[in-house]
Amino acid sequence: xxxxxxxxxxxxxxxxxxxxxxxxxxxxxxxxxxxxxxxxxxxxxxxxxxxxxxxxxxxxxxxxxxxxxxxxxxxxxxxxxxxxxxxxxxxxxxxxxxxxxxxxxxxxxxxxxxxxxxxxxxxxxxxxxxxxxxxxxxxxxxxxxxxxxxxxxxxxxxxxxxxxxxxxxxxxxxxxxxxxxxxxxxxxxxxxx
Amino acid sequence: xxxxxxxxxxxxxxxxxxxxxxxxxxxxxxxxxxxxxxxxxxxxxxxxxxxxxxxxxxxxxxxxxxxxxxxxxxxxxxxxxxxxxxxxxxxxxxxxxxx
Numbered sequence: 286x287x288x289x290x291x292x293x294x295x296x297x298x299x300x301x302x303x304x305x306x307x308x309x310x311x312x313x314x315x316x317x318x319x320x321x322x323x324x325x326x327x328x329x330x331x332x333x334x335x336x337x338x339x340x341x342x343x344x345x346x347x348x349x350x351x352x353x354x355x356x357x358x359x360x361x362x363x364x365x366x367x368x369x370x371x372x373x374x375x376x377x378x379x380x381x382x383x384x385x386x387x388x389x390x391x392x393x394x395x396x397x398x399x400x401x402x403x404x405x406x407x408x409x410x411x412x413x414x415x416x417x418x419x420x421x422x423x424x425x426x427x428x429x430x431x432x433x434x435x436x437x438x439x440x441x442x443x444x445x446x447x448x449x450x451x452x453x454x455x456x457x458x459x460x461x462x463x464x465x466x467x468x469x470x471x472x473x474x475x476x477x478x
Numbered sequence: 479x480x481x482x483x484x485x486x487x488x489x490x491x492x493x494x495x496x497x498x499x500x501x502x503x504x505x506x507x508x509x510x511x512x513x514x515x516x517x518x519x520x521x522x523x524x525x526x527x528x529x530x531x532x533x534x535x536x537x538x539x540x541x542x543x544x545x546x547x548x549x550x551x552x553x554x555x556x557x558x559x560x561x562x563x564x565x566x567x568x569x570x571x572x573x574x575x576x577x
Binding site: 289290292293295296299300302303304373376377 | 493
């Protein structure tokens with residue numbers, strides 16, 4: 286029988302399904318975190334073995350590899366998740382989420398390239414964390430709201446990282462590695478089990 | 479005590495009408511096909527419920543052509559938003575008073 290309660294549940298469900306992309310996979314957060322931690326460890330090794338400007342190219346390559354691997358994994362797992370939830374992967378909702386995530390992220394990416402070009406390396410890690418955090422907060426309106434808090438934490442870490450230069454890798458690993466794993470696990474536990 | 483039943487609008491009693499309004503409350507405009515996909519209803523069913531809502535001035539229906547393809551989109555009116563908010567408040571009150 287239909288009651289006020291089932292009506293309310295249906296309304297809430299429809300509002301969510303028609304305005305947010307809810308198939309974002311928490312599992313992909315866990316993987317991204319693992320890649321980032323492995324990347325951080327490799328970066329330490331590179332910096333130990335080749336101190337100075339020579340380490341620049343391999344470090345950039347490493348960061349790109351972590352980014353590409355994370356993206357590929359996220360696309361794969363989110364597509365799988367969407368199929369399970371009977372939601373389309375490529376529709377207005379996912380496009381809106383990507384656009385809103387993408388604007389701060391692209392701004393940060395360009396900002397980062399300019400910093401590197403001008404050899405202001407010490408700001409690289411905090412800039413990545415802060416812009417990534419802003420992107421998550423902006424995108425959270427169009428997907429699972431939980432990533433809003435992840436965004437706030439990333440920004441906080443980024444700001445602390447500007448204050449304590451010299452621990453860049455540590456903060457980078459904490460933000461992109463540890464936080465992703467914790468958050469991914471929470472979201473997996475909450476939505477995908 | 480205020481009677482919560484008063485806030486209920488019988489225009490939204492039907493499950494499909496309730497669905498259309500729910501979707502339009504959180505989106506500015508939505509295409510016919512998107513609503514059809516989310517609600518999983520047939521063309522005719524959706525169209526007739528939508529036009530009933532339009533008659534009550536709860537939603538507006540805009541028909542236009544995108545290239546050569548006809549496109550129908552829906553949006554909630556201010557009156558519709560207000561009525562649906564009252565409906566929601568009444569439903570919530572009902573749930574609260576009858577646990």
